[in-house]
Amino acid sequence: MLHIFHFPPCLSVSSCWSPVIHYCVSLLLRWLTMPSLKYQAGDKVMGRWPGSSLYYEVKVLSYDAKSRNYTVIYKDGTELELKEQDIMNVTSFQQRSRSRSNSRSPGRRRSRSRSPARTTRRSSSRTAAAAAAAAAGDGTPSSRGDKKLKQAAEIKISPIQQQEKEPAENNSNNKHEKKEENNMASKVNEKLSEAAKLTVILSGFPQADAKALLYTLPVGKLSEGVLLRSGRRLTYRTNGFFAFVVSAAVVAAAVYQGADLTYIHSHFLQLTSASFLVSMLLSVYLYVRSRSAGPDERALGGNSGETHHKSAMLRLRALCCLLISTAPAAICFDSPGKVIYDFFKGRELNPRIKEFDLKFFCEMRPGLIGWCLINVAMALAEMKQQKLDAPSCSMILVNVFQLVYVVDGLWNEEAILTTMDLMHDGFGYMLAFGDLVWVPFTYTLQANYLVSHPNPLSLPVLTAIIVLKLVGFYIFRKSNSEKNAFRRNPSDPRLSHLKTIPTATGKSLLVSGWWGVVRHPNYLGDLIMALAWSLPCGFSHLLPWFYIIYFFILLVHRVSRDMIACRRKYGSAWDEYCRTVRYRIIPGVY
Numbered sequence: 001m002l003h004i005f006h007f008p009p010c011l012s013v014s015s016c017w018s019p020v021i022h023y024c025v026s027l028l029l030r031w032l033t034m035p036s037l038k039y040q041a042g043d044k045v046m047g048r049w050p051g052s053s054l055y056y057e058v059k060v061l062s063y064d065a066k067s068r069n070y071t072v073i074y075k076d077g078t079e080l081e082l083k084e085q086d087i088m089n090v091t092s093f094q095q096r097s098r099s100r101s102n103s104r105s106p107g108r109r110r111s112r113s114r115s116p117a118r119t120t121r122r123s124s125s126r127t128a129a130a131a132a133a134a135a136a137g138d139g140t141p142s143s144r145g146d147k148k149l150k151q152a153a154e155i156k157i158s159p160i161q162q163q164e165k166e167p168a169e170n171n172s173n174n175k176h177e178k179k180e181e182n183n184m185a186s187k188v189n190e191k192l193s194e195a196a197k198l199t200v201i202l203s204g205f206p207q208a209d210a211k212a213l214l215y216t217l218p219v220g221k222l223s224e225g226v227l228l229r230s231g232r233r234l235t236y237r238t239n240g241f242f243a244f245v246v247s248a249a250v251v252a253a254a255v256y257q258g259a260d261l262t263y264i265h266s267h268f269l270q271l272t273s274a275s276f277l278v279s280m281l282l283s284v285y286l287y288v289r290s291r292s293a294g295p296d297e298r299a300l301g302g303n304s305g306e307t308h309h310k311s312a313m314l315r316l317r318a319l320c321c322l323l324i325s326t327a328p329a330a331i332c333f334d335s336p337g338k339v340i341y342d343f344f345k346g347r348e349l350n351p352r353i354k355e356f357d358l359k360f361f362c363e364m365r366p367g368l369i370g371w372c373l374i375n376v377a378m379a380l381a382e383m384k385q386q387k388l389d390a391p392s393c394s395m396i397l398v399n400v401f402q403l404v405y406v407v408d409g410l411w412n413e414e415a416i417l418t419t420m421d422l423m424h425d426g427f428g429y430m431l432a433f434g435d436l437v438w439v440p441f442t443y444t445l446q447a448n449y450l451v452s453h454p455n456p457l458s459l460p461v462l463t464a465i466i467v468l469k470l471v472g473f474y475i476f477r478k479s480n481s482e483k484n485a486f487r488r489n490p491s492d493p494r495l496s497h498l499k500t501i502p503t504a505t506g507k508s509l510l511v512s513g514w515w516g517v518v519r520h521p522n523y524l525g526d527l528i529m530a531l532a533w534s535l536p537c538g539f540s541h542l543l544p545w546f547y548i549i550y551f552f553i554l555l556v557h558r559v560s561r562d563m564i565a566c567r568r569k570y571g572s573a574w575d576e577y578c579r580t581v582r583y584r585i586i587p588g589v590y
């Protein structure tokens with residue numbers, strides 16, 4: 001790098017000084033570009049427990065510049081990786097706790113005694129102990145001792161309410177043990193949601209109903225999302241099916257009035273470009289507003305390089321001030337982050353305009369409903385182009401299969417609240433583009449293809465394709481519902497026969513049932529369905545097979561992303577799950 005520094009003749013120096021100057025400049029450059037570590041190995045700090053708002057005393061072990069994570073260790077040896085934003089030094093933590101409790105009204109103070117922060121220290125060793133207990137298992141969930149289960153349950157109970165009664169004694173019966181765990185987990189959940197509600201009340205967030213568009217009409221259930229890092233839960237108006245029915249009625253009325261839907265087929269590229277523009281504008285808006293989002297509102301990904309860049313920039317700013325000694329230099333630099341990466345990935349986890357949740361809305365409504373609308377338009381275009389009185393069998397299959405998929409998604413809209421996109425991903429260009437452009441305009445490629453490429457099907461082939469679709473749909477729906485029901489209520493009596501692995505976070509992992517067959521049974525079902533969507537188009541062109549190829553790549557990538565996230569979240573309990581359930585998507589193969 002040093003060769004870029006050429007000294008002008010007026011500053012030329014004798015050759016004996018040159019190495020010294022080069023050395024000094026290289027030191028200076030290194031100082032400017034090295035990431036500044038806020039915490040050093042050996043520091044005692046307060047670390048936020050992943051997925052919660054609880055802080056525990058931990059010791060910093062190391063810093064990984066690549067992932068920008070600190071590895072920290074609890075008092076009894078449990079290690080976790082934390083982001084800088086999830087770490088606080090002990091003094092500022094105490095000051096913050098003090099100033100919070102001082103600024104509260106007496107009524108609030110009383111409530112606060114139930115809040116997590118009060119007992120973080122006391123419970124830190126318990127958390128670690130529970131993690132260690134989970135780690136020390138022999139690999140068979142059913143053989144786990146009651147003590148371990150108790151410890152796992154205590155993790156969340158103790159910080160919330162110190163006086164919580166000990167769970168009743170378990171007997172060694174496996175079924176009973178499972179139920180006991182479920183009950184405890186349910187207590188944990190109850191306490192967590194109590195704490196979350198409390199946090200919502202304390203922090204003054206309005207719980208008012210949503211108001212705008214169909215999504216915000218007070219029709220349909222109000223569902224609670226998962227517990228956020230900020231300690232609160234958001235509510236969502238899950239009336240997707242209602243929105244679908246109303247939209248379908250509007251389209252039907254428009255067609256009845258003479259609207260020509262085949263316009264969609266003949267202006268496909270123009271419509272795609274228009275949607276692309278909308279997704280771009282939306283992403284710019286999302287990025288701009290995300291700059292002012294607080295740390296708790298940001299996704300854990302999508303904030304790349306902030307620490308690194310900020311510290312380098314701060315040093316540069318300091319250097320400028322030092323050299324030029326002018327005030328403007330002190331304010332002219334700001335942390336750029338990796339703008340493109342953050343713009344792409346999305347920084348804000350749940351961007352909302354009042355109660356209107358942009359990510360939830362975009363993921364479930366325009367793309368999915370638009371997908372069906374375009375498919376219907378393609379069926380009409382096929383009839384027009386092929387001069388048919390009714391759509392072909394292949395077109396009907398593709399339309400019905402995908403309609404079932406969309407309607408199922410909207411009917412079970414609540415289940416999306418426990419998917420990766422809603423729980424962990426920021427809302428940025430990738431999802432905005434995916435929801436508004438990718439889904440409606442590429443997921444309809446099979447129907448689009450059939451408009452000008454008829455593919456007649458024999459009865460046995462038709463039957464086989466329908467059976468395949470039903471099998472895929474059954475696996476997809478059952479496995480998604482099983483996980484969703486378990487995450488919402490671990491003590492659901494319908495799930496009491498399932499084995500689980502307790503984790504240090506208080507949540508358990510299903511290890512039998514669908515989630516004991518492969519680690520992503522829902523992906524397996526989804527892939528089988530994707531196959532059934534492409535088969536009606538035959539094998540003469542790659543275009544109708546585009547979806548399944550892309551989808552397989554997407555899911556393999558999601559598997560690895562989820563592995564990393566779950567490994568970080570659940571530590572050794574996740575390793576144990578992976579040892580017990582060896583295959584990811586396809587049993588015995590992958």
Ligand SMILES: NC(=O)C1=CN([C@@H]2O[C@H](COP(=O)(O)OP(=O)(O)OC[C@H]3O[C@@H](n4cnc5c(N)ncnc54)[C@H](OP(=O)(O)O)[C@@H]3O)[C@@H](O)[C@H]2O)C=CC1
Nearest residue numbers: 418419420421480483508509510511515522523526558562
């Ligand atoms: N058609 C399309 O284009 C797409 C469809 N999909 C579909 O969307 C659905 C959701 O997918 P996605 O969000 O990627 O993944 P999942 O719904 O599988 O969610 C993964 C999460 O489930 C939880 N989990 C994992 N293993 C277990 C277990 N053994 N027991 C309990 N919980 C577990 C973990 O979260 P935690 O423990 O924190 O709860 C994990 O992060 C799938 O059916 C998928 O096929 C997805 C992408 C694209």
Ligand SMILES: CC(C)CCC[C@@H](C)[C@H]1CC=C2C3=C(CC[C@@]21C)[C@@]1(C)CC[C@H](O)C(C)(C)[C@@H]1CC3
Nearest residue numbers: 363364405408409416419421430433434435438439
């Ligand atoms: C642009 C990129 C190449 C990829 C973008 C990915 C997105 C298109 C998908 C990410 C997760 C999705 C889900 C569905 C649609 C596709 C996207 C947005 C989903 C809403 C489809 C209907 C299902 O029933 C579902 C389970 C609700 C799906 C959830 C995930």
